[in-house]
Amino acid sequence: MNSAAHSSNRSQSVASFEPIERVTNRLVGAAFSPHRHDTYTVAVTIAGVQTFNYRREIRHSLPGQVLILHPDELHDGHCHDDAGFSYRAAYVPPTHVQAVLGGAKLPFVANGVSTDPALIAAAFNLVVDCAGVADPGAYEDALYDLANAMNTAAGKATAVRIADRTAVTKAREFLETAVVCGARLDQLEQVTGCDRWQLSRDFRALLGTSPYRYLQYRRVDLAKRLLREGATLADAAHGAGFADQSHFGRTFRKTVGLTPKEWLRSGLFRTIIL
Structure with a gap:
């Protein structure tokens, strides 16, 4: 059986950046022939085992691991077994990474597959969490974390300076x-x-914390106040500046550890620190 389910979209990053391409893909029996990208390939393996040739060696990516393929490096991709594999990926232009690193040499992640927790978290945020989020600040924040996580994984030191x-x-x-x-x-x-x-x-x-997350914390604080005052979930989301209720729910849970409904049911909304 040769099959592949594939979806692709291009999402706008920030005003000064061109859109990036994102894909969601499942392969069963099919294979990618050797090819190159002029971008970083940042991919999170969701299910199955992804096998590929990269820099003259066979590599394997398991669920929860991340692929970081350097621009212009030849690679292929095929199923390790009959079960196939699923992954999500984003193609990040090296100019975006350079914008964060300020002209430093592009980081190279050895082996193309990483189990580094910081790099996995940064890649997952950019590839999965930011997909479909209308707020351009989410991509700015995720890009910063990814570029610096790649730099650290590549063994590059960051210059120390006095903060302004x-x-x-x-x-x-x-x-x-x-x-x-x-x-x-x-x-x-x-x-x-x-x-x-x-x-x-x-x-x-x-x-x-980052400027983007600081703003999200303040939005959650405002949404809590609106909910305490009797606003509906939809009105609280809109009143606090969230793009939609789904974005509100995800951000609230990341910040509080509960969904807005769970928070209201818990009685914690009655706790006010003076």
Whole structure:
């Protein structure tokens, strides 16, 4: 039996970036012939065993592992057994990675397959969690984490510098005013006069989280207040600036550990810290 179920779409990243391509694929019996991409291939194996030739060696990717194939590297792909395999992937242009790393040499992940927890988490976020999310800040945040996780996995050190506290304070204050309308890194760059990716590093260093996630925390705080005041889930999602109720639910659960409905049922919404 030779079959393949495949879906592909191109999703807009951020205003200064071209769209990236994402695919969801299942192969049973079929195979990819040797080919190359001019992008990084970032793929998460969902089920089965994905087998491929890469840099003259046979590699295997198991469920939960991640493939990071370097641009212009020849590779193929085929089923390890009759069960086939499923994966999801995103094709990230090296220019996007360079934007984060500021002109450093592109990181090369040895063997093409990684079990590094940080890299897996970053890849899963970019490939799965960001798929279909309308907020461009989600891709900015995921791209930053992926580029730095690849850099670390490749054994490259990150230069240490003193964080710009003034720029971070300006960015935080701006985010506090943009909870509902949202903000992108290019806007923070204009507000602070600091390079967006350096600002992102400094923000993490001084406040322990990224500008995007800081904004999501403030949105969840606002949604909690609206729910306490009797708003419906849909109204709370809209009032707090979420693109839709699905995005609201995912973000709320990542932040609180419960869905909005579970949080309301738990009685925790009655706990107010003075």
